[in-house]
Amino acid sequence: MGIKGKLRADLTEAIRGRDEVTSSTIRMVLTAITMEEVAGKTVRELSDDEVITVLSREAKKRREAAEAFETGARPEKAAQEKAEGEVIAKYLPAQLSEKELASLIAEAIAETGANGPAGMGLVMKVLSSKISGKADGGVVSAAVKAALAN
Numbered sequence: 001m002g003i004k005g006k007l008r009a010d011l012t013e014a015i016r017g018r019d020e021v022t023s024s025t026i027r028m029v030l031t032a033i034t035m036e037e038v039a040g041k042t043v044r045e046l047s048d049d050e051v052i053t054v055l056s057r058e059a060k061k062r063r064e065a066a067e068a069f070e071t072g073a074r075p076e077k078a079a080q081e082k083a084e085g086e087v088i089a090k091y092l093p094a095q096l097s098e099k100e101l102a103s104l105i106a107e108a109i110a111e112t113g114a115n116g117p118a119g120m121g122l123v124m125k126v127l128s129s130k131i132s133g134k135a136d137g138g139v140v141s142a143a144v145k146a147a148l149a150n
Helices: 003-016 020-038 048-071 075-089 098-112 117-131 137-149
Strands: none
Touching: 003 020, 003 048, 020 048, 020 075, 048 075, 098 117, 098 137, 117 137
8 A cells, every 4th residue: 555545544544533633634635646646637646756745745834834823923823734744744754864864965975076055956966866755855955055065
């Protein structure tokens, strides 16, 4: 069973258990996946990697919304967004630690021979496939920029 199948099974369980946050979050994620599948001229089934990309995007939206609500003095909405983000995080691969990320960045820099800010695009291109869904793009970008500045 793929990630999408697991989401559907968990949705049924959440509905039976009357877990409103989980059921509404999974419905929202399944809708985002379906929208991605029907985008374009042909309807297609997303692979697990593509589903992870959609999940990562949805998780990022929740993080950003929670920050915005906290800034806007709306703690109840921020808490709701954080709860939704936690539900989505259950379906994402384990996030890379700072040490693991630094190691991957060092390998990518060595592989590309990049130095200075001009080599950032090359390094990010090599890293993108290795870290897909395992680290936030903004965090990776900042870490690469810092590594290339040294």
